[in-house]
Amino acid sequence: MFRAGRRREDFRRNIGGRREARSAQIIYRNPAYELSIDTSIDFDNGKSQGVGVSTGEGRDANGMHYWKILANGRTMLDLGDAPALSNDRFMKGYFSTLISGSGQYQAYRYFYTISDNRLVLGRAIGFKWNDDATGAAVSMEVAPDGNFVELGQKTLNSAEIEDVKKVKSNVGNISDADRLIF
Numbered sequence: 001m002f003r004a005g006r007r008r009e010d011f012r013r014n015i016g017g018r019r020e021a022r023s024a025q026i027i028y029r030n031p032a033y034e035l036s037i038d039t040s041i042d043f044d045n046g047k048s049q050g051v052g053v054s055t056g057e058g059r060d061a062n063g064m065h066y067w068k069i070l071a072n073g074r075t076m077l078d079l080g081d082a083p084a085l086s087n088d089r090f091m092k093g094y095f096s097t098l099i100s101g102s103g104q105y106q107a108y109r110y111f112y113t114i115s116d117n118r119l120v121l122g123r124a125i126g127f128k129w130n131d132d133a134t135g136a137a138v139s140m141e142v143a144p145d146g147n148f149v150e151l152g153q154k155t156l157n158s159a160e161i162e163d164v165k166k167v168k169s170n171v172g173n174i175s176d177a178d179r180l181i182f
Contacts, residue, residue: 041095042087043068043079043114058083060099066119080119082112095119104128105138124148133158 038052049069057063066079085095094111101108105126112119121142129135135156140148 038064038084041066041085043095047071052084054084055081057081058099062097062099068117077117079114079117082119082121083110085112085119094122101126127156127161129156129161133161135161 034054034056036054039049041050041052043050043066048071050066051069052064052066055063055065060083062084063081064084065081066085068077068079069075070077082095083097083099085097088094088096088111091111094113096109096111098107098109100106105128107127109125109127110121111123111125113122114120123142124140126138126140126148127135128138136153137156138153139151141151143149
């Protein structure tokens with residue numbers, strides 16, 4: 001049975017006629033972790049194979065670690081961690097995901113690029129809605145200090161808010177709701 005936290009196992013080995021005690025430590029991060037592998041992500045228009053392995057990290061537990069396997073099949077580049085990404089349909093060269101939020105924004109769409117063979121968060125859209133079934137999509141970029149800087153805002157009607165909510169319930173998928181920011 002897997003349990004959250006740490007487990008220490010003691011065992012004995014017989015080496016050259018004498019018994020020695022050894023121990024091993026196994027760490028489980030999350031009892032609900034489920035391994036998944038994503039080979040559908042394309043980081044460079046088919047020139048290499050993208051691979052993502054779930055880590056279970058993040059607010060929505062959809063964290064992935066990504067690699068790029070070059071065409072020669074022998075070189076693997078470690079791109080780093082990010083939420084589960086997909087190629088963005090509207091912004092070439094960007095990889096995006098939708099994450100639930102709290103506070104000022106109820107959801108975020110994060111946009112990553114690859115810079116120096118690392119995944120880098122470059123832009124975001126914060127979605128917020130009001131009690132009267134209207135809301136806004138706020139376009140932001142990431143400043144050098146890691147904070148978000150607002151670039152613009154678009155008012156959303158109730159139908160557009162529903163589109164965003166539908167995408168939110170299926171994290172990582174891209175829909176026409178993403179066009180709201182362009």
